[in-house]
Amino acid sequence: SQQGEEDPQALSIQEGENATMNCSYKTSINNLQWYRQNSGRGLVHLILIRSNEREKHSGRLRVTLDTSKKSSSLLITASRAADTASYFCATDAWDNYGQNFVFGPGTRLSVLP
């Protein structure tokens, strides 16, 4: 099963409202990252939070991490129509070969004008 799983799968809000997306994971991590993807495009990195951090801000984005619950949340404040996109969390995973990154299925955010 996937390491990171976001919820909700889809979220529709009005412009100006806040959007909150959650991510849960199963195993220990070194860091967790959030990405944005516009339809048909590559993923754009938003923010990285390390396992020893609890909260991080970047502009209108706020990310929290609770390692005891193995969960993270992404809050977008004062949303805009341009925030419409899919949002993914990714956790690092290690095996005998090296490090890779596991992505959840994503949350599709629609911000209505």
Add this chain to the structure above:
Amino acid sequence: SQTIHQWPATLVQPVGSPLSLECTVEGTSNPNLYWYRQAAGRGLQLLFYSVGIGQISSEVPQNLSASRPQDRQFILSSKKLLLSDSGFYLCAWSVKGNTIYFGEGSWLTVV
């Protein structure tokens, strides 16, 4: 600054034909390199990743293969495409332990 180039951006291939998607990274040395596939409206599935030249880890048994002939070049190939190979393929790189960065992706339609 680092950049990643992935091509072609789109391609339509008949079933049974070969495939070659290429990815190059500039501005960094010895990156980890990754190939992901994304089905329509879905998350990303890790296909291959590489920690060095000639070192490839295959994550999912499939009709595809990957090669890393040079430090900053990663190639995704198939000898005979299947309909199920259709999807959005993303190349990515990271410096160990840090952020993973993506190319713009390649849309593959197998007909």
